[in-house]
Amino acid sequence: MSEVYLKIVPADMDFVPAADSYPKAIATLERFFPDGEECETTVYSSVSFIDQGEYIEAIHCSVCGRTTRVDYLGGEDDPGRRLWDYTMDRLDDTPAANVDLQMPCCGTLVPFTQLTFDWPAAFARFELSIHNPEPEESLNEAQLAELEAIFGCKLKQVWAHY
Numbered sequence: 001m002s003e004v005y006l007k008i009v010p011a012d013m014d015f016v017p018a019a020d021s022y023p024k025a026i027a028t029l030e031r032f033f034p035d036g037e038e039c040e041t042t043v044y045s046s047v048s049f050i051d052q053g054e055y056i057e058a059i060h061c062s063v064c065g066r067t068t069r070v071d072y073l074g075g076e077d078d079p080g081r082r083l084w085d086y087t088m089d090r091l092d093d094t095p096a097a098n099v100d101l102q103m104p105c106c107g108t109l110v111p112f113t114q115l116t117f118d119w120p121a122a123f124a125r126f127e128l129s130i131h132n133p134e135p136e137e138s139l140n141e142a143q144l145a146e147l148e149a150i151f152g153c154k155l156k157q158v159w160a161h162y
């Protein structure tokens with residue numbers, strides 16, 4: 001049984017929208033995805049990794065520009081997968097902003113929050129999410145603009161599969 005989530009977060013990782021905007025935002029996302037479940041907001045005490053789950057395919061190095069493949073389903077023999085698992089374990093007890101990755105591409109120690117990913121992930125202190133939205137299509141510009149007006153900030157979309 002596949003579990004899919006659409007996560008919507010502020011483009012500015014430190015921004016937390018005002019709490020009185022949450023009910024309207026939830027109602028709006030539920031209107032966009034009437035068959036989705038568990039539409040909810042989450043506020044994190046520090047900047048958190050908004051992960052894409054099994055959709056991770058690659059890490060883009062912000063220093064040298066090269067890409068490290070992550071063969072998530074290829075198992076623990078894949079060096080990218082080992083780096084990824086190690087990083088996810090560190091996030092269990094370390095704020096994302098304090099995690100560095102020793103990148104295999106160039107050997108540089110890079111702050112985790114400066115990396116980008118395929119599929120996209122994000123860093124944020126706030127998340128609006130919905131479980132199993134149908135269809136599995138990202139919000140269009142008009143829909144995103146409606147939520148951006150409610151929250152008063154630019155937003156990013158992250159799809160996650162578990």
Ligand SMILES: [Zn+2]
Nearest residue numbers: 061064105106
């Ligand atoms: Zn690099």
